[in-house]
Amino acid sequence: MKIIQPGLVFHYETLFLSARNERSFRYKMIENKLDKRTSIMNTTLELLSEHGFHGTPISLIAQHAGVGAGTIYRYFANKEELINELFKEIKRDVIKAMLTNYREEGTYKERFKHLWKNMIYFFMDHPKEFQFIEQHRYAPYMSNLTREESFMILSPIMMFFIESKRARAMKDLPLYTIIALLYGPIVSLLKQHIDHNQTLTEDRIEQAAEACWDAVRYTEAS
Amino acid sequence: MKIIQPGLVFHYETLFLSARNERSFRYKMIENKLDKRTSIMNTTLELLSEHGFHGTPISLIAQHAGVGAGTIYRYFANKEELINELFKEIKRDVIKAMLTNYREEGTYKERFKHLWKNMIYFFMDHPKEFQFIEQHRYAPYMSNLTREESFMILSPIMMFFIESKRARAMKDLPLYTIIALLYGPIVSLLKQHIDHNQTLTEDRIEQAAEACWDAVRYTEAS
Amino acid sequence: MKIIQPGLVFHYETLFLSARNERSFRYKMIENKLDKRTSIMNTTLELLSEHGFHGTPISLIAQHAGVGAGTIYRYFANKEELINELFKEIKRDVIKAMLTNYREEGTYKERFKHLWKNMIYFFMDHPKEFQFIEQHRYAPYMSNLTREESFMILSPIMMFFIESKRARAMKDLPLYTIIALLYGPIVSLLKQHIDHNQTLTEDRIEQAAEACWDAVRYTEAS
Amino acid sequence: MKIIQPGLVFHYETLFLSARNERSFRYKMIENKLDKRTSIMNTTLELLSEHGFHGTPISLIAQHAGVGAGTIYRYFANKEELINELFKEIKRDVIKAMLTNYREEGTYKERFKHLWKNMIYFFMDHPKEFQFIEQHRYAPYMSNLTREESFMILSPIMMFFIESKRARAMKDLPLYTIIALLYGPIVSLLKQHIDHNQTLTEDRIEQAAEACWDAVRYTEAS
DNA sequence: AATGAATGAGATTTCATTCAT
DNA sequence: GATGAATGAAATCTCATTCAT
Numbered sequence: 001m002k003i004i005q006p007g008l009v010f011h012y013e014t015l016f017l018s019a020r021n022e023r024s025f026r027y028k029m030i031e032n033k034l035d036k037r038t039s040i041m042n043t044t045l046e047l048l049s050e051h052g053f054h055g056t057p058i059s060l061i062a063q064h065a066g067v068g069a070g071t072i073y074r075y076f077a078n079k080e081e082l083i084n085e086l087f088k089e090i091k092r093d094v095i096k097a098m099l100t101n102y103r104e105e106g107t108y109k110e111r112f113k114h115l116w117k118n119m120i121y122f123f124m125d126h127p128k129e130f131q132f133i134e135q136h137r138y139a140p141y142m143s144n145l146t147r148e149e150s151f152m153i154l155s156p157i158m159m160f161f162i163e164s165k166r167a168r169a170m171k172d173l174p175l176y177t178i179i180a181l182l183y184g185p186i187v188s189l190l191k192q193h194i195d196h197n198q199t200l201t202e203d204r205i206e207q208a209a210e211a212c213w214d215a216v217r218y219t220e221a222s
Numbered sequence: 223m224k225i226i227q228p229g230l231v232f233h234y235e236t237l238f239l240s241a242r243n244e245r246s247f248r249y250k251m252i253e254n255k256l257d258k259r260t261s262i263m264n265t266t267l268e269l270l271s272e273h274g275f276h277g278t279p280i281s282l283i284a285q286h287a288g289v290g291a292g293t294i295y296r297y298f299a300n301k302e303e304l305i306n307e308l309f310k311e312i313k314r315d316v317i318k319a320m321l322t323n324y325r326e327e328g329t330y331k332e333r334f335k336h337l338w339k340n341m342i343y344f345f346m347d348h349p350k351e352f353q354f355i356e357q358h359r360y361a362p363y364m365s366n367l368t369r370e371e372s373f374m375i376l377s378p379i380m381m382f383f384i385e386s387k388r389a390r391a392m393k394d395l396p397l398y399t400i401i402a403l404l405y406g407p408i409v410s411l412l413k414q415h416i417d418h419n420q421t422l423t424e425d426r427i428e429q430a431a432e433a434c435w436d437a438v439r440y441t442e443a444s
Numbered sequence: 445m446k447i448i449q450p451g452l453v454f455h456y457e458t459l460f461l462s463a464r465n466e467r468s469f470r471y472k473m474i475e476n477k478l479d480k481r482t483s484i485m486n487t488t489l490e491l492l493s494e495h496g497f498h499g500t501p502i503s504l505i506a507q508h509a510g511v512g513a514g515t516i517y518r519y520f521a522n523k524e525e526l527i528n529e530l531f532k533e534i535k536r537d538v539i540k541a542m543l544t545n546y547r548e549e550g551t552y553k554e555r556f557k558h559l560w561k562n563m564i565y566f567f568m569d570h571p572k573e574f575q576f577i578e579q580h581r582y583a584p585y586m587s588n589l590t591r592e593e594s595f596m597i598l599s600p601i602m603m604f605f606i607e608s609k610r611a612r613a614m615k616d617l618p619l620y621t622i623i624a625l626l627y628g629p630i631v632s633l634l635k636q637h638i639d640h641n642q643t644l645t646e647d648r649i650e651q652a653a654e655a656c657w658d659a660v661r662y663t664e665a666s
Numbered sequence: 667m668k669i670i671q672p673g674l675v676f677h678y679e680t681l682f683l684s685a686r687n688e689r690s691f692r693y694k695m696i697e698n699k700l701d702k703r704t705s706i707m708n709t710t711l712e713l714l715s716e717h718g719f720h721g722t723p724i725s726l727i728a729q730h731a732g733v734g735a736g737t738i739y740r741y742f743a744n745k746e747e748l749i750n751e752l753f754k755e756i757k758r759d760v761i762k763a764m765l766t767n768y769r770e771e772g773t774y775k776e777r778f779k780h781l782w783k784n785m786i787y788f789f790m791d792h793p794k795e796f797q798f799i800e801q802h803r804y805a806p807y808m809s810n811l812t813r814e815e816s817f818m819i820l821s822p823i824m825m826f827f828i829e830s831k832r833a834r835a836m837k838d839l840p841l842y843t844i845i846a847l848l849y850g851p852i853v854s855l856l857k858q859h860i861d862h863n864q865t866l867t868e869d870r871i872e873q874a875a876e877a878c879w880d881a882v883r884y885t886e887a888s
Numbered sequence: 889a890a891t892g893a894a895t896g897a898g899a900t901t902t903c904a905t906t907c908a909t
Numbered sequence: 910g911a912t913g914a915a916t917g918a919a920a921t922c923t924c925a926t927t928c929a930t
Binding site for chain 6: 059069070078079
């Protein structure tokens with residue numbers, strides 16, 4: 001029943017291809033569809049995280065991406081779909097980042113902290129991606145389909161939680177509660193960091209990771 | 223140096239007057255200025271939490287509020303100000319709700335759980351307020367002034383955290399980390415609840431409150 | 445056939461009553477209709493000469509005049525009528541000013557210069573009136589009736605021209621041509637003065653008056 | 667030091683290109699950008715001279731020009747810019763018309779009458795242009811830049827005045843006074859003509875031109 | 889396949905006018 | 910008579926989307 005196995009690690013890391021990131025090395029050689037699509041998505045992320053959905057007209061994206069406005073409609077049915085595609089891709093990137101260098105070794109706590117820190121560090125390195133995800137998470141133009149799909153991608157992480165509970169490393173809490181207890185603080189911390197209310201340091205991240213673990217870790221009483 | 227004292231409790235509860243809520247019993251009889259302003263704000267909350275800022279034209283608000291479009295501009299300089307006012311008022315409502323029946327008695331844990339549950343129950347009872355706050359928290363049209371002011375309102379809660387740390391009831395974590403550890407999960411849980419991913423029951427809330435306390439409570443090792 | 449006679453001078457000067465100007469001495473004693481009407485017209489002139497017709501909402505006039513917006517509609521059917529009334533009144537003031545201290549004595553040139561200078565000095569002393577007249581002269585909301593009526597008021601001046609032609613003091617030019625030759629430069633000079641392109645001094649006015657007279661004065665050749 | 671020289675005459679006449687007028691023969695065949703811009707400007711002149719700035723909504727211009735309302739904003743940043751562009755172009759047309767067939771030959775009086783009549787005939791042929799210029803000359807939405815620029819275009823005419831004064835053909839009056847004495851009557855005459863108060867005939871124009879010259883021509887006494 | 893000019897629906901906001909008090 | 914809150918028509922301007930080239 002184990003799904004996360006050492007042998008699959010490389011699979012994880014390569015599973016989530018991101019057109020946006022892969023572009024770099026292909027960029028100059030082939031002037032093709034992928035290139036244009038990628039360029040549009042990168043530009044969209046850039047502009048949306050700064051100006052928001054309605055502050056970013058298609059014409060501006062086209063201009064910054066160096067394509068015609070009409071071209072965008074060859075790759076995306078409309079503005080909403082463009083946003084949705086971007087959303088899905090970033091989700092994939094996040095999960096990929098969480099699983100980077102992840103090994104099924106050591107204690108559950110160590111493994112948890114690895115996953116948790118991977119996520120927070122990824123978003124610290126990619127603030128635009130964070131802003132975008134947070135700003136659009138519950139926007140009315142974000143289709144439910146996208147949220148569903150993003151959930152499926154999360155399944156490897158879910159499995160870790162299920163494992164941990166079974167092994168009495170974690171409290172026997174509903175999966176969703178666990179997610180809330182672990183993901184919620186990440187969002188709050190990153191918002192504070194990006195807003196310059198509290199700059200995240202390695203120490204503070206370590207502290208917070210420990211505290212999060214305290215929230216979910218198995219105790220006699222629980 | 224104690225700021226939160228028994229004698230001040232009633233002060234807290236009456237400090238945060240909300241025109242929106244107070245109206246119901248205070249102004250039911252008189253058809254006056256406040257009534258129109260209140261009606262506009264209520265309608266705005268209703269529509270915005272569902273359709274978002276740009277999906278809610280002024281004309282729609284006017285129509286649902288039963289006033290002329292121009293009337294809205296008698297009470298608010300523009301659409302942004304309307305949203306900001308609403309934001310500030312809801313913030314006040316939240317803090318007021320948190321402090322409802324709050325007493326400076328019992329253990330710090332008990333007091334924490336009172337505040338924490340008050341908040342989550344308030345938002346469960348007021349899902350539109352929650353949606354609105356979350357959707358507009360970092361929107362570009364939300365003026366900084368508003369965020370500053372909303373921070374000041376939070377100060378009574380902050381004092382509780384400082385007290386708890388001093389009394390070695392809580393870990394000696396930065397204030398902002400504590401907020402992230404306690405508020406972050408609330409947001410996540412409520413989103414799940416509203417999205418019908420996980421319905422919050424009394425038990426689950428109790429569980430989560432316990433877990434949150436575990437995250438911040440003082441331990442020898444910390 | 446002489447119409448302008450010494451004995452009529454006082455008549456001229458008192459013929460053109462201006463509610464706007466007469467207000468000063470009545471102002472404090474009687475709080476009555478005339479007062480309100482006057483106050484509205486004065487304020488209108490003030491605001492319109494600065495901001496133009498469409499830059500001056502009725503609400504602003506009401507506020508500056510210290511009356512309710514609805515009150516204005518008790519004295520004037522609508523905004524256009526208010527402007528028209530103001531236009532007519534200023535016209536009357538101008539003619540009255542031209543005839544101030546005017547006597548049927550001396551040469552025709554002297555009499556011309558008296559009238560001509562009276563007009564230019566009046567407008568220099570009343571730049572708002574000038575701006576207003578010029579700005580609204582050909583505005584589409586200026587009813588023709590008003591222009592007709594303003595012409596009738598001008599008749600005493602016309603008579604002077606007719607007299608001068610008959611006496612071979614002026615060229616035998618069409619009346620309208622004479623008006624154009626004498627009034628046209630006044631407008632141009634005042635515009636320059638008000639725009640600070642050329643400040644009018646006594647000398648320059650004297651020069652220009654002489655030149656205007658040269659344009660219309662009788663010569664053997666003409 | 668002579669600036670106006672025979673050799674430069676043709677230069678004058680070709681200097682002032684007008685997209686609005688040149689279009690007719692240059693762009694009749696090609697349906698392109700300039701055509702739309704020109705069409706918008708022509709329609710604007712048509713409507714504005716009749717209804718004024720605020721009586722001419724963009725939607726009406728669009729409709730009469732046979733373009734979409736949004737299209738106007740592809741060519742002009744806003745309504746004000748559209749008016750300003752139109753103003754500048756007409757100014758150029760006027761100066762161009764004044765210099766048509768103008769030669770540095772004959773007496774100063776002959777040259778003056780040529781320029782003066784050119785102007786009055788141009789405006790008689792283009793009453794809308796006249797109405798427009800007069801209506802918007804001092805409107806608050808007319809940017810200063812435009813007035814400055816229009817002044818520079820006038821410089822060739824200015825040079826003629828300076829020359830005439832030097833040659834003792836004209837009185838030694840300030841330049842601005844000369845302009846007022848010569849341009850003022852043109853405006854007045856045209857207003858009368860357009861208003862059907864006095865129809866301008868060749869004779870009347872000749873009379874008025876003579877009278878204007880009398881106003882500024884050098885005399886022993888002056 | 890790519891473009892970007894053109895469109896027009898729709899958003900925000902203003903303001904002359906009305907009318908209940 | 911006086912008021913000024915309320916109205917809603919109408920103005921300016923934006924921008925997602927289309928389509929001829």
